[in-house]
Amino acid sequence: DTAVSQTPKYLVTQMGNDKSIKCEQNLGHDTMYWYKQDSKKFLKIMFSYNNKELIINETVPNRFSPKSPDKAHLNLHINSLELGDSAVYFCASSQAGQVNTIYFGEGSWLTVV
């Protein structure tokens, strides 16, 4: 039973398209995150959501918008995709403020052509 699941796992799309990546956690955690691993292998935080409130946004372009219908879900919407958006996107969750409880999803490989 997967703790943090994200879909799709692989996504190839054209520049200019709008796409979404979904994430769900069944751990009862209060905080969910999106991380991006770029071509240089850096794993950087993009967003953090705590009880449906965005609490950090690390200078991510506003083409990226997280949407949380409830505390078990945090979806990532990307508008007007650019080549540089190609990366692996990881969803994660934790108990509020407790990074020692962070669990990651398996990642979504986005390729923009």
Add this chain to the structure above:
Amino acid sequence: DQQVKQNSPSLSVQEGRISILNCDYTNSMFDYFLWYKKYPAEGPTFLISISSIKDKNEDGRFTVFLNKSAKHLSLHIVPSQPGDSAVYFCAASAMYSGGGADGLTFGKGTHLIIQP
């Protein structure tokens, strides 16, 4: 500005020997450190952690050492096994000083290769 640095992109170790992975950090607010292991096409999985009030934490074959004055931590794996071949990420947080909501700051990872 890299706040967490893993200066060795890869490390090759013979099976049965000790693997030592190193990590340096610059932010003195960091008070909690974690190591994650990542296989290809999978997400990072938690391995071991240490808080800044300790200088050593051990879990089976894995031991993490923290040298706060040097802002350095290391992960020791002994004995190394073929299944340990993976990318290891060092991560840090200012969890105890209220920065837990900021998530983790990761290093670039070290690819550990265990040779039979």
